[in-house]
Amino acid sequence: MYKYLLLLVFPVFIFSQSKKISGSISNTEKQPLDSIRIDLFSADNILFKSLLTNQEGEFSFENIPNQSFKIKIQDENYLSYEKIINTENTNKKIEIILKNNQKEIEGVSLTKKKPLVKRKVDRLEFNVENSNISSLNAWEILKKTPQVTVNNDLLAVKGGTSVLITINDKKVMMSGEELKNFLENTQGDDVKSVEVITNPPAKYEAEGSAVLNIVMKKNKIEGYRGIISSKYVQTQYAKGVSGISQYYKKDKISVMASYFRGTGTYYREETGYVNYPEDGTTWISTMNRKDQAKSQNTLNFNIEYEIDTLTTASLNYSGYFNPKSFGTYHVPTIIYNSQNIAQSNYTTINDHYSRTINNSLSFQLDRKLNNKSSISWINYFTGNNATKYQDVLTFLNFANQNPKENNFITDHKNNVQLYSTQLDYQWKGNRLELESGTKYSFVKTDSKLSFSDNENGSFEYKPLKSSNFDYKEHNFALYASLAYNVGKWNFKGGLRTEMTNLEGIVSEPYEVNKNNYWSLFPTFYAQYTTDKKHEFGFSYGKRISRPFYSWLNPAKSYYNLFSYYQGDPKLKATITHNLNLTYSFKNWNIDFYYRKELFPSMEISFQEHENNNLIYYYTNIEKGEAFGISLYKNFEIKPWWSLVVSENLEHNENYFKGIDGVLNKNKVWNWVSNISTSFTLDKNSDWKMEIGQNYYSPAIQGTFRISSSWSAYFVMNRKFFNKKLETALIFNDIFKSTKQKVSTKYGNQDNYFLDYQDTQGFTISLKYNFGNQSVKNTKTIKKSDEQERL
Numbered sequence: 146m147y148k149y150l151l152l153l154v155f156p157v158f159i160f161s162q163s164k165k166i167s168g169s170i171s172n173t174e175k176q177p178l179d180s181i182r183i184d185l186f187s188a189d190n191i192l193f194k195s196l197l198t199n200q201e202g203e204f205s206f207e208n209i210p211n212q213s214f215k216i217k218i219q220d221e222n223y224l225s226y227e228k229i230i231n232t233e234n235t236n237k238k239i240e241i242i243l244k245n246n247q248k249e250i251e252g253v254s255l256t257k258k259k260p261l262v263k264r265k266v267d268r269l270e271f272n273v274e275n276s277n278i279s280s281l282n283a284w285e286i287l288k289k290t291p292q293v294t295v296n297n298d299l300l301a302v303k304g305g306t307s308v309l310i311t312i313n314d315k316k317v318m319m320s321g322e323e324l325k326n327f328l329e330n331t332q333g334d335d336v337k338s339v340e341v342i343t344n345p346p347a348k349y350e351a352e353g354s355a356v357l358n359i360v361m362k363k364n365k366i367e368g369y370r371g372i373i374s375s376k377y378v379q380t381q382y383a384k385g386v387s388g389i390s391q392y393y394k395k396d397k398i399s400v401m402a403s404y405f406r407g408t409g410t411y412y413r414e415e416t417g418y419v420n421y422p423e424d425g426t427t428w429i430s431t432m433n434r435k436d437q438a439k440s441q442n443t444l445n446f447n448i449e450y451e452i453d454t455l456t457t458a459s460l461n462y463s464g465y466f467n468p469k470s471f472g473t474y475h476v477p478t479i480i481y482n483s484q485n486i487a488q489s490n491y492t493t494i495n496d497h498y499s500r501t502i503n504n505s506l507s508f509q510l511d512r513k514l515n516n517k518s519s520i521s522w523i524n525y526f527t528g529n530n531a532t533k534y535q536d537v538l539t540f541l542n543f544a545n546q547n548p549k550e551n552n553f554i555t556d557h558k559n560n561v562q563l564y565s566t567q568l569d570y571q572w573k574g575n576r577l578e579l580e581s582g583t584k585y586s587f588v589k590t591d592s593k594l595s596f597s598d599n600e601n602g603s604f605e606y607k608p609l610k611s612s613n614f615d616y617k618e619h620n621f622a623l624y625a626s627l628a629y630n631v632g633k634w635n636f637k638g639g640l641r642t643e644m645t646n647l648e649g650i651v652s653e654p655y656e657v658n659k660n661n662y663w664s665l666f667p668t669f670y671a672q673y674t675t676d677k678k679h680e681f682g683f684s685y686g687k688r689i690s691r692p693f694y695s696w697l698n699p700a701k702s703y704y705n706l707f708s709y710y711q712g713d714p715k716l717k718a719t720i721t722h723n724l725n726l727t728y729s730f731k732n733w734n735i736d737f738y739y740r741k742e743l744f745p746s747m748e749i750s751f752q753e754h755e756n757n758n759l760i761y762y763y764t765n766i767e768k769g770e771a772f773g774i775s776l777y778k779n780f781e782i783k784p785w786w787s788l789v790v791s792e793n794l795e796h797n798e799n800y801f802k803g804i805d806g807v808l809n810k811n812k813v814w815n816w817v818s819n820i821s822t823s824f825t826l827d828k829n830s831d832w833k834m835e836i837g838q839n840y841y842s843p844a845i846q847g848t849f850r851i852s853s854s855w856s857a858y859f860v861m862n863r864k865f866f867n868k869k870l871e872t873a874l875i876f877n878d879i880f881k882s883t884k885q886k887v888s889t890k891y892g893n894q895d896n897y898f899l900d901y902q903d904t905q906g907f908t909i910s911l912k913y914n915f916g917n918q919s920v921k922n923t924k925t926i927k928k929s930d931e932q933e934r935l
Contacts, residue, residue: 166214166230167205168239170198172223176867177202178243180368180917186215197368197917218243245829261779262291264680264729266628266635266672269341273333274362281860281873283331283359290339291734291777291791293357294817294841302343302355303738303775304795304815307690307721309345309353313361329386337362343738344668344686344723347624347639348569348580351666351689354721354740368917369393380906382435384409388443392916397451407441412903420895423754425483428707436472441465459509464502471498476705480543489543493705497535504528518572529561539706551706552599561694563588578628580639583621590616594700612700613652614714620645626668637670643689649714651699658714664689682727690719692746696763711762719745719765734777742769749848750889750896751804759896766801766847767808773815785826789837791819799847803892811850816842831864848894852886856904871912878904 166185170178181198185206193214198204216239218226223243230239263270271290281289287310288295292303300308310324340358342349349356375387388405413434420427444464451457473496480489507525514520539551565586572579596610626639642665649658666689672682698712719742726737744765751760773795780788798812821837836859844851859876883904888897 164209164211165205165207166209166216166239167203168241170202170204170218170241170243172243173245175242181218181220181243184217184219185209186217188213188215190215216241262729262732262734262777264672264682264727264734266637266682267342267344267346267668267670267684268358269343269734271339271341273336273338281333281862282329283333283336284325284328286333286336286339287328287357287359289789289819289821290341290357292341292343292736292775292793294793294819294839300357302341302357303736303740303793304771304773304797305354305721305740307354307688307719309350309356311349311356311358314349314358331359335361343725343736344670344684345688346580346637346670347626347641347666347668348582351622351641351643351664351687353690354688354723354742370914370916372912372914374910374912376908376910378409378906378908380903381412382410384411386441399447399449401445401447403443403445405443407443408439409437411436411438414901414903415898417759417898418896419752419757419759421752421754421757422893422895426488427481427485428478428757429481430476430478432474432476434472434474436470438467438470440469441467455513457511459507459511461505461507461509463505466503467499467501469498469500473497491539491541491543491706494538494540495535495705496538497533499534500530500532502528502530517574518570520571521567521569523565523567523569525565527561527563529559531559533557533559533702535703537703537705541706553703553706554597554599554604555703556595557593557700557702559590559592559695559698561588561590576630579626581623581625583623585622586620588616588618588620588694590614590694592616592698592700594698594702596701596703609653610701611653612698614698614700615650616647616694616697616714617649618645618647633674635670635672635674637668639668641666641668645691645718649697651714656714664720678730680727680729682725682729684723684725684727686723688721688723690721690746692716692718692763696746707757708759708761711760713763716746716763717744717765719743732779736775737773738775739772740770745769745799745847747847749801750894752894752896754893766799769797769799771795771797786822786824788822789820793817797845799845801847803894805892807892809848809891811845811848813843813845813850815844816840831868833862835860848889848891850888850890852888854883854885856880856883869914871914873908873910875908875910877906877908881905 170181170183172178177198179198179202181202183196183198183204184192185194187193193209194206196204196206212231214230216226216228216230218241220243223245226241226243228239228241261272263272269291273286287293287300294301294304299306300310302308310328336359338360340356340360342356342358343354345353345356370392372390373388374390376385378384384407386405386407388403390403391401393400411434415432415434417430417432418427442465444462444466446462447459448461449457449459473494476493476495478491478493479487482488505525505527507523509524510522512520534554534556536554537552540548541551542548563586565584567582567584569582570580592612592614594612594614596607597604598607599605620643622641622643624639624641626637628635628637630636642663644661644663646661647659650656651658666687668684668686670682670684672680674680696712696716697714699714701709701711703709721743722741724739728735744767746763746765748761748763749766751762752758753760773793775793777791778789780790782788793816795815795817796812797815798810800808800810802808818840819837821835823833823835826832826834836857838855838857840853840855842853856878857880859879861874862871863873864871881904884899884901886897886899889895890897
């Protein structure tokens with residue numbers, strides 16, 4: 146009886162004897178530190194409680210038993226702190242001073258860094274945390290990632306341009322300018338690392354030759370924070386973007402919401418030359434493109450809820466709205482005879498506008514089955530609506546003809562809808578790891594092009610020049626992969642199979658294209674690590690690149706009276722085989738690679754001599770082959786001074802048939818060099834500077850030969866007010882040296898254009914952080930690979 150009574154009374158006794166441990170935390174400058182995590186351990190080293198300091202740097206542990214405890218603080222910005230506390234003798238607040246985790250050298254300092262590059266069995270991990278580029282946005286970080294090159298805003302990985310972008314292994318459902326806009330508005334401070342996956346495992350979509358996976362920091366700490374940011378860009382004309390991001394986590398719920406609005410004028414210079422050997426004429430056109438977009442709106446909302454300790458549900462919405470982008474191009478063309486004397490001319494006035502709306506909704510459910518296995522179920526829907534309208538007026542002044550005018554309008558409406566559902570299973574043991582899953586997706590596109598000619602002052606609809614294009618695609622996939630670690634060896638292999646069923650219907654001329662096929666996509670990886678940490682690796686993967694939906698549309702989209710763009714509904718998917726040999730040691734990373742592409746699809750130009758038309762269209766060439774070597778090294782010259790060298794040397798060959806049926810070969814040795822040096826200019830790592838250069842030697846794309854280009858840049862970042870205010874100043878293409886010549890010359894084809902994409906300029910950005918800055922970005926929901934083809 147007394148034993149039971151004692152058990153009832155004991156909790157009350159303990160509570161009555163409870164104590165309180167309270168105090169404050171500051172740095173060596175006596176500034177209070179908020180959001181510092183404090184762990185309270187019992188005498189037998191068992192974690193008792195954890196909490197965060199408030200904005201005044203204060204903390205308080207309530208209802209503490211009367212015994213000894215140990216306070217432990219571990220924060221990456223400060224030296225570790227430990228102290229034994231006896232609650233019997235604790236009568237006053239504890240004052241804790243944390244020292245900065247840094248070394249001072251020659252008046253500057255640098256926070257300790259993790260290795261910037263780490264080689265894994267199936268990918269290369271580029272650590273952005275604690276590096277000088279973490280203050281940039283996600284787009285700029287991708288441009289500085291090993292093995293990644295960006296030329297005219299086109300991403301490439303070791304020379305391959307079919308690249309899939311994911312965030313936390315989840316596909317970003319945007320492409321082109323929308324994707325760039327989204328990544329530019331993704332804060333670099335929220336990015337943990339970028340994974341370069343040249344041979345993606347079976348878990349990933351077979352689409353694309355490589356994957357760039359942006360790994361975001363986890364949202365672990367409760368609280369609220371916000372970021373207000375703005376950016377001003379001055380090139381030939383001004384552009385700007387501003388917005389707000391907000392993050393909140395409390396108990397089982399995490400919420401993230403952001404809105405950005407951009408406006409500006411976009412400019413591009415182009416001069417085209419077309420030679421016609423039959424009549425000895427040369428056509429020279431000068432086109433300076435100037436487009437205005439006054440309201441570019443990017444929205445993102447994500448909510449994650451922990452249903453229980455094993456189950457998490459997530460809902461995500463993202464949208465991009467550009468209600469009107471417009472401009473008027475004045476394009477004079479002069480026609481010279483064989484004696485280089487101007488004999489004719491015409492002027493095109495292209496008045497146009499476009500509208501883009503993209504909505505994406507996703508739902509994800511994650512369930513942990515036990516300590517070793519888990520499943521995920523993901524559903525997503527995307528709707529993309531685009532309208533392009535143009536009024537083209539041409540003044541013709543040809544030799545031996547009376548001057549005349551030609552006027553036509555086109556109205557092109559395109560609507561894409563896609564739905565997908567996916568189920569993934571993962572089991573992970575000490576040495577063995579298994580992944581498997583299935584996916585189904587459905588895509589539907591409706592494209593309508595209306596063409597009208599101006600006849601006697603009124604526009605008449607022309608059905609033979611108009612077109613409707615309907616396209617449907619079903620895709621079903623199964624995959625499984627197995628990883629095994631034994632001693633110094635790591636192995637991983639997988640197999641993915643995808644069934645594709647498609648149907649495309651063209652109204653003018655009427656044509657139905659159907660295709661139904663299964664494809665297998667094997668992958669294999671092996672890695673060996675020596676006792677001295679030399680890492681040797683081998684990998685093989687087979688991939689597929691399906692054409693963008695716009696590439697399949699055969700409707701003629703006219704630039705002017707003598708030039709138009711056209712897709713091909715019979716485009717084949719490109720099959721790519723990748724082989725890689727890798728070596729890594731002490732931040733040296735070297736890759737030897739071989740890539741073979743069967744029927745790669747790409748844009749080429751074609752001259753019709755009988756009517757002097759220059760046509761740009763998408764087609765499949767015979768094949769492409771490339772082999773090369775990629776090198777990346779980060780030199781720590783001083784703790785505050787680093788040098789990054791990234792080099793890629795590649796031999797590339799493209800085989801294509803001319804209009805005469807003769808097989809042609811376009812080949813080149815291509816060298817891409819990116820070298821940068823960065824400095825940390827103050828002891829708190831708040832002031833950083835970087836200078837760099839990017840060089841691209843001559844390259845090829847199908848029938849095109851692309852000239853070399855070079856650019857230099859300068860970046861300076863500074864943080865103020867305890868890192869709450871961040872500023873950046875960026876100068877791009879300092880010497881205006883990125884102009885390129887893109888030429889086609891084989892058989893009777895002889896044309897080229899000089900291109901400059903308005904890259905010289907400067908950027909000023911401001912970002913203000915408020916709230917609890919320990920809160921990081923919330924989880925991003927899985928997205929579809931089909932969106933990449935919009």
